[in-house]
Amino acid sequence: MGKKVSGIGGLCLDVLAHTTRIPAKDMMSPLLGTSCQGGGKVPTALTAVKRLGVDAVLFSTVGDDAAGRFCVQELQDCGVDVSHLAVIEGGQTNLTIALSEQETGGRSFIGRYDMRSILPSELDREVIKASDALHLWDVSDAACQGAAWIREAGGRVVFDADRFTPEIAGHLGMVDVFICSEFYFEGMFGKGLSKKDQQDALKELSSKGPGTVIVTLGDKGYAGYDDDGWFDGDAYHNITPVDTTGAGDVYHGAFIYGMLAGWDNRESARFASAVSAIKCTVQGGRAGIPDLQTTRHFMETGQILTGVQEKWEAYYKSRSIL
Numbered sequence: 001m002g003k004k005v006s007g008i009g010g011l012c013l014d015v016l017a018h019t020t021r022i023p024a025k026d027m028m029s030p031l032l033g034t035s036c037q038g039g040g041k042v043p044t045a046l047t048a049v050k051r052l053g054v055d056a057v058l059f060s061t062v063g064d065d066a067a068g069r070f071c072v073q074e075l076q077d078c079g080v081d082v083s084h085l086a087v088i089e090g091g092q093t094n095l096t097i098a099l100s101e102q103e104t105g106g107r108s109f110i111g112r113y114d115m116r117s118i119l120p121s122e123l124d125r126e127v128i129k130a131s132d133a134l135h136l137w138d139v140s141d142a143a144c145q146g147a148a149w150i151r152e153a154g155g156r157v158v159f160d161a162d163r164f165t166p167e168i169a170g171h172l173g174m175v176d177v178f179i180c181s182e183f184y185f186e187g188m189f190g191k192g193l194s195k196k197d198q199q200d201a202l203k204e205l206s207s208k209g210p211g212t213v214i215v216t217l218g219d220k221g222y223a224g225y226d227d228d229g230w231f232d233g234d235a236y237h238n239i240t241p242v243d244t245t246g247a248g249d250v251y252h253g254a255f256i257y258g259m260l261a262g263w264d265n266r267e268s269a270r271f272a273s274a275v276s277a278i279k280c281t282v283q284g285g286r287a288g289i290p291d292l293q294t295t296r297h298f299m300e301t302g303q304i305l306t307g308v309q310e311k312w313e314a315y316y317k318s319r320s321i322l
Contacts, residue, residue, distance in 0.1 A: 003260040004055040006131040008118060008146050009042025009138070011060040011085075012094035012111075013067040015322070016284050018243060021103045032102060033242075034322040037284040038071045039096050041137040041160050041249045043080070044285045048253025048275065050079045051289045051308075054260060057081035057127060059142070061118050063091030070319070077315070078286070086122045091115055100243040100283070105219075107245055120145040129153035133256055135160070139171040147174040156259070159210075160252050164188045169208075177259065178210035179252055185215045198223060199230045212265050214255075216248055222273060226265050233270050236277035238302045246285020251276040254295075274299045278309075287312045 018033040038044070046056035058075065062068040062085050071093060075082045097110040120142045128134060134150040136143045137160045147157045151174070161168050161180035164187025172178060189201040198215075202225035205213040214224035223232040254275035258268025275295050281304065282288025289312070290298070294305045 001054055001261060003132045004057065004130065005046060005049050005133045005135060005256055005260070006057050006059065006128050006146070006150070007042040007046045007135040008059045008123070008140075008143050009136065010040050010094055010113070010115065010117065011043050011058070011062050011071055012039045012096050012113070012115075013037075013071055014039035014096050014098050014245065014285060016098045016100070016243070016245065018100045018102065018283050021101045022099050022106070022108055029101075033283050034320065035284045035287065035316050036070065036320045036322060037286045037316055038074045039098075039246070039285055040094070041162070041252070042135050043071075043075065044246045044249035045135055045160065045253035045256070046080050047075070047078045047286050048250045048279075048289050049256055052254065052257040052275070052292050052295070054257055055081070057084060057131070059084050059118050059123055059128075059146070061086045061088055061091070061115050061122075063088055063093040063115060065091070065093055067095060068093035074286075074319070084122075084124055084127065086118055088115065098245050098284075100245060102242075105241055105244060107243075118142045123149075125149055129155070131155055132260055133158055135252065135256060136175075137162070139167050144171070144174065151176075158252065158256055158259075160249070162248070172205070173209035175210045177212045177214075177255070178205060179214045179216065179255060180205075181248055182215060182217050199225070202230065214265075214269060216251055218244075222269055224265060224269060228265075231266050231269070233266070233273060236274055236298075239277050239281050239304075241280040242288075243283045244280050245283075247276045247280055249285060250279045250289055253289075257292075271295065271299070278304055282309050282313060284316065287316050 019029040156176040158177040161184040221234040254272035278290040279288040
């Protein structure tokens with residue numbers, strides 16, 4: 001495709017455990033599967049971008065510890081450009097212990113997030129300006145600087161909003177494509193909205209700057225608003241979900257791919273939903289990310305081709321210390 005995506009966002013190591021149901025106090029549940037995979041919203045989205053066929057470069061920080069070395073090597077093996085990571089001497093790489101349960105499909109997380117964010121002085125202006133899109137998840141000084149650079153050069157800013165904060169709401173003017181979770185949406189507009197109220201809320205979000213606004217709704221699909229009006233779509237239910245960790249991150253990466261391929265928002269959103277659904281059939285945020293051929297086949301037939309997921313499952317099994 002000849003396109004490139006830059007991303008600015010925190011990197012972490014995910015230690016994943018899958019069980020029948022997360023146990024109550026003083027109880028124990030059987031361990032159905034474990035894995036160690038890289039995590040972080042922007043890095044995982046970029047991994048999806050690259051697996052679908054578009055070059056990706058990450059700007060982030062990482063410690064010089066074992067977790068950091070694992071994350072850097074994994075991204076390199078996935079094809080993501082890590083030459084602009086800032087390695088912090090003596091730093092502890094962010095860590096997430098992710099628990100997923102079979103019975104409900106729910107997740108719980110325990111995290112350590114002490115690593116500092118990347119600084120504006122650690123960005124590469126020319127690399128960002130030469131990119132076609134910039135993916136962000138916060139409104140740090142570096143994120144705002146990167147957004148200004150890429151929009152100056154004619155590129156687009158895509159934002160992943162997970163939880164509502166006034167800071168994010170106050171920076172919508174620097175965003176072109178705003179994709180938020182239902183948690184952000186409910187935090188801003190409240191729960192239990194009618195479809196009409198939901199449509200009005202999406203239109204209101206768009207009026208604050210982003211030309212495209214989408215809210216992801218888990219197994220209920222997604223809804224969006226752009227210059228052509230309101231649209232929505234169902235989630236794919238013809239799968240057996242194993243772990244939804246990273247599903248939203250992967251959705252963002254797949255949407256960016258569709259956007260850069262020249263598809264309209266409706267086609268990109270449907271494609272992103274398919275990529276996210278396939279990912280959920282494998283434990284962790286990255287092992288299950290499909291390639292373009294696998295996704296197209298799934299959308300046409302409902303079947304998931306063998307090969308790509310098995311390759312990456314074997315990769316993570318070979319690197320796991322669990």
